Amino acid sequence: MEEHNNKFDEEFDEHSDDELDKDFDTDIDELQKRKIDAKRIKQIDQTKKRATIESVFDERTVFNLNKIIVNGPLERVEGIISAGKEANIYLAYDLNGKEVAIKIYKIDSNTSKWMRNYIIGDPRFKKIPRNVSKVIFLWASKEFKNLKRAYKVGLSVPRPIFIKNNILIMEYIGFESIPAPLLKDIKKPKEPTNLMNLILTFIKELYQKAKLVHGDLSEFNILYHNQSPVVIDISQAVSIHHPKAEVYLVRDIKNIFSYFEKLGVETPDPKEFYYEVIKIEN
Helix, strand or coil: CHHHHHHHHHHHHHHHCCCCCEEEEECHHHHHHHHHHHHHHCCCHHHHHHHHHHHCCCCHHHHHHHHHHHHEEEEEEEEEEEEEECCCEEEEEEEEEEEEEEEEEEECCHHHHHHHHHHHCCCCCCCCCCHHHHHHHHHEEEEEHHHHHHHCCCCCCEEEEEECCCCEEEECECCEEEEECCHHEECCCCCCCHHHHHHHHHHHHHHHHHCCCCCCCCCCHHHEEECCCEEEECCCCCCCCCCCEEEEEEEEHHHHHHCCCCCCCCCCCHHHHHHHHHHHCC
């Protein structure tokens, strides 16, 4: 018990608060949704947009993507939703004309290096390849498996649909062609206390039911859809048996508590919540 207590105190004090971006109002009617989408599109100028597309669409990825479009489950890829260091997200349509999200991971040696920190020690992965492409493929597979595990126990994550090498197809979260905004882009979410409780329940059930720790949970990877949270970017999630699982859990708790404290929400005692998650009485 003392060991857990010390570990919690050390880790909880170690990490500094993330600064929050200034963004939009939470009353998202149809007009405001379109404003959010217009701002997202505007922020990606054409030069950067071409660069982000080229960075993921190497010859092999283009071949696999074309194969998926020919054989299913995709009909077409419409356009970019977001560009990140690890991967780009695109809006696509399945064979029934329904929106889906396609995540294409970049084949990058620098990216593959930090990915190893979340793979090494995870009992689900016995052999870790040295080849950069294979590490990226393993990482994409890891996110697919994490999504399946979380979705299976009823947690609010996008439903995983298909995986092939560095291409992941999953449920699209949004209204028609307009993607749901990130929580960081909502200035005043409605019923913030209820929202906080939903996210804390997610942390707890992810640990206790799915046996996973997200590892990078914050307002930057939670979508705000129908006034409820949908957690994304779960590729780095680790097994609760990972040697750094408790370190990552503490970081997740601190990030979420920090976000809601800045909104003026009264939060529970973080240490008590930590023990509640791992089922160890203080």
